[in-house]
Amino acid sequence: MNxxxxxxxxxxxxxxxxxxxxxxxxxxxxxxxxxxLIKDGTVNRNLYLxxxxxxxSFHLEGDREDTLWFATDGDAVASMHSIFAxxxxxxxxxxxxxxxxxxxxxxxxxxxYEQCHDLANWGRRxxxxxxxxxxRRYRILGTGDAYSRFRAFMNLRPNSFIRExxxxxxxxxxxxxxxxxxxxxxxxxxxx
Amino acid sequence: MNxxxxxxxxxxxxxxxxxxxxxxxxxxxxxxxxxxLIKDGTVNRNLYLxxxxxxxSFHLEGDREDTLWFATDGDAVASMHSIFAxxxxxxxxxxxxxxxxxxxxxxxxxxxYEQCHDLANWGRRxxxxxxxxxxRRYRILGTGDAYSRFRAFMNLRPNSFIRExxxxxxxxxxxxxxxxxxxxxxxxxxxx
DNA sequence: GAATCCACTTAACATAGATTAAGAAATCAT
DNA sequence: ATGATTTCTTAATCTATGTTAAGTGGATTC
Numbered sequence: 001m002n003x004x005x006x007x008x009x010x011x012x013x014x015x016x017x018x019x020x021x022x023x024x025x026x027x028x029x030x031x032x033x034x035x036x037l038i039k040d041g042t043v044n045r046n047l048y049l050x051x052x053x054x055x056x057s058f059h060l061e062g063d064r065e066d067t068l069w070f071a072t073d074g075d076a077v078a079s080m081h082s083i084f085a086x087x088x089x090x091x092x093x094x095x096x097x098x099x100x101x102x103x104x105x106x107x108x109x110x111x112x113y114e115q116c117h118d119l120a121n122w123g124r125r126x127x128x129x130x131x132x133x134x135x136r137r138y139r140i141l142g143t144g145d146a147y148s149r150f151r152a153f154m155n156l157r158p159n160s161f162i163r164e165x166x167x168x169x170x171x172x173x174x175x176x177x178x179x180x181x182x183x184x185x186x187x188x189x190x191x192x
Numbered sequence: 193m194n195x196x197x198x199x200x201x202x203x204x205x206x207x208x209x210x211x212x213x214x215x216x217x218x219x220x221x222x223x224x225x226x227x228x229l230i231k232d233g234t235v236n237r238n239l240y241l242x243x244x245x246x247x248x249s250f251h252l253e254g255d256r257e258d259t260l261w262f263a264t265d266g267d268a269v270a271s272m273h274s275i276f277a278x279x280x281x282x283x284x285x286x287x288x289x290x291x292x293x294x295x296x297x298x299x300x301x302x303x304x305y306e307q308c309h310d311l312a313n314w315g316r317r318x319x320x321x322x323x324x325x326x327x328r329r330y331r332i333l334g335t336g337d338a339y340s341r342f343r344a345f346m347n348l349r350p351n352s353f354i355r356e357x358x359x360x361x362x363x364x365x366x367x368x369x370x371x372x373x374x375x376x377x378x379x380x381x382x383x384x
Numbered sequence: 385g386a387a388t389c390c391a392c393t394t395a396a397c398a399t400a401g402a403t404t405a406a407g408a409a410a411t412c413a414t
Numbered sequence: 415a416t417g418a419t420t421t422c423t424t425a426a427t428c429t430a431t432g433t434t435a436a437g438t439g440g441a442t443t444c
Contacts, residue, residue: 059331066335068327080324081331090331113313120312121305127319132272134326135260139251139273139282142334143258146401167422180401182423338431360391372431374393389442398433403426410421 004102007049007074011129012122021116025108031095038079038093045086045106047126048077053099054161056169059091067173069137070096072161076126078106096165146176150184196294199241199266203321204314213308217300223287230271230285237278237298239318240269245291246353248361251283259365261329262288264353268318270298288357338368342376 004026005019014022029048031037037055038044050073057077058067068091071077079089083106113120140152153174162170171181196218197211206214220243223229229247230236242265249269250259260283263269271281275298305312332344345366354362363373 059335061335068330080320080327084320084324090328113316117309117312120309120316124305124312124316124319127316127323128272128276131319131323131326132276134323134330135272136282138260138326138330138334142330143251143253166420168420177402178422179403179424183401186423358391369432370392371394371433375431378393385444387442387444389440391438391440393438394436396433396435398431400430400432401428402430403428405426406424408421408423410419412417412419414415414417 004049004051007051007102008122010074011076012118012125014118014122015116018112018116018119018122021112022104022119025104025112027103029101029103031099031101033095033097035095036092037077037095037099037101038082038089038091040090040092041088043086043088044079044082046078047104047106047109049102049104050075050077051100051102053101054096054164055093055099056096056165057091057093058169058172065169065172066175067169069133070162070165070169070173076130077101096169141174146174146180147184147187149174149176150181150188154188196241196243199243199294200314202266203268204310204317206310206314207308210304210308210311210314213304214296214311217296217304219295221293221295223291223293225287225289227287228284229269229287229291229293230274230281230283232282232284233280235278235280236271236274238270239296239298239301241294241296242267242269243292243294245293246288246356247285247291248288248357249283249285250361250364257361257364258367259361261325262354262357262361262365268322269293288361333366338366338372339376339379341366341368342373342380346380 004023005016008014008019008022028051029037031053037048040059050071052073055071055077056067057069057071058065077093079091079093081087081091082089109123113123140156141149143149144152153170167181167185168178171178174181196215197208200206200211200214221229221240223245229240232251242263244265247263247269248259249261249263250257269285271283271285273279273283274281301315305315332348333341335341336344345362359373359377360370363370366373
């Protein structure tokens with residue numbers, strides 16, 4: 001599942017010809033653990049498809065990090081703010097493990113969306129799916145008190161790639177301090 | 193700006209022929225103030241375009257309401273959860289004032305997206321724009337303490353349709369109680 | 385045009401979760 | 415391997431915000 005065409009196909013049935021056109025403009029990027037894909041305040045108007053690895057998007061507010069999402073193999077990633085407002089990104093994206101990505105410039109995509117009907121639908125599907133994820137993320141994890149958010153998170157994905165994510169990042173994703181998360185984990189284990 | 197074709201055009205340049213195809217499947221809906229467009233727990237697989245009025249999306253958590261967004265003239269509205277997961281919606285949408293909408297079934301849209309290249313791009317643009325809005329909503333208003341969220345909100349849209357929204361709903365949008373919002377408003381007025 | 389109901393404000397009190405601190409465990413670098 | 419960071423946990427305070435309560439004004443209903 002980490003070949004370029006497989007990633008595209010998993011999202012929407014695109015013709016080989018169209019995939020070829022995407023591929024012609026794709027560049028392969030590798031990030032080491034701790035390296036930034038996008039820095040808050042810099043312009044980045046690319047779409048990224050994760051071949052393998054683990055990314056985290058967050059924003060630095062004073063000395064507190066607010067984590068927006070995690071992404072892994074096969075996921076699409078971009079700074080919509082940079083792309084739409086045509087201005088610097090308003091969040092950081094960092095690699096949690098060594099990560100390999102396909103990079104495609106947004107301007108190229110805009111052109112291809114005009115040229116190829118199937119790519120337009122592929123682009124639509126990506127945006128719709130992201131939207132669906134974000135809607136769920138906030139409905140399920142942005143609501144209730146700290147413990148109910150934690151439980152909702154545990155129910156959501158008990159044993160996926162989330163295992164590899166440091167607890168401090170999960171705490172920030174759930175909108176609490178690592179200390180609070182630690183307490184809730186102890187409580188959760190006891191209640192089970 | 194409240195004719196069907198104008199709303200479509202404001203999003204993406206779609207041909208008259210394609211707009212005609214959309215129009216053939218559109219139904220006009222009118223909601224009175226306080227009426228629900230979508231009830232949490234019911235399936236609703238339609239896209240709505242607001243001709244005029246004001247909507248609020250929220251989720252009832254115990255006796256606390258969490259407001260996700262407000263929408264007004266020209267905005268697109270749908271329950272992505274209902275559409276994608278093909279299951280009941282996970283939030284309510286209610287009319288804050290008398291609201292008139294164009295309703296188009298999602299299954300129809302899927303068909304038209306396959307048929308018409310320009311509609312596929314129009315659908316893509318809707319999803320991307322919504323994504324951009326949601327990204328900003330949480331980056332700007334889901335971060336920091338109550339007062340900084342309130343200030344960010346004031347800077348964002350000091351004098352738009354937001355004026356018509358009851359303060360209790362704005363409080364819920366900003367993740368605080370009406371009492372806290374009231375205190376912050378007094379503080380804000382004093383500091384200015 | 386009362387009467388009733390909400391929306392909004394103010395204030396006293398209560399509490400969930402932040403902050404601070406410090407030790408244990410894991411990871412990283414030399 | 416060994417020392418140095420960094421992560422995770424536990425525990426004692428502290429504070430921002432929720433909760434409860436009560437009063438005012440504006441809107442809605444009969």
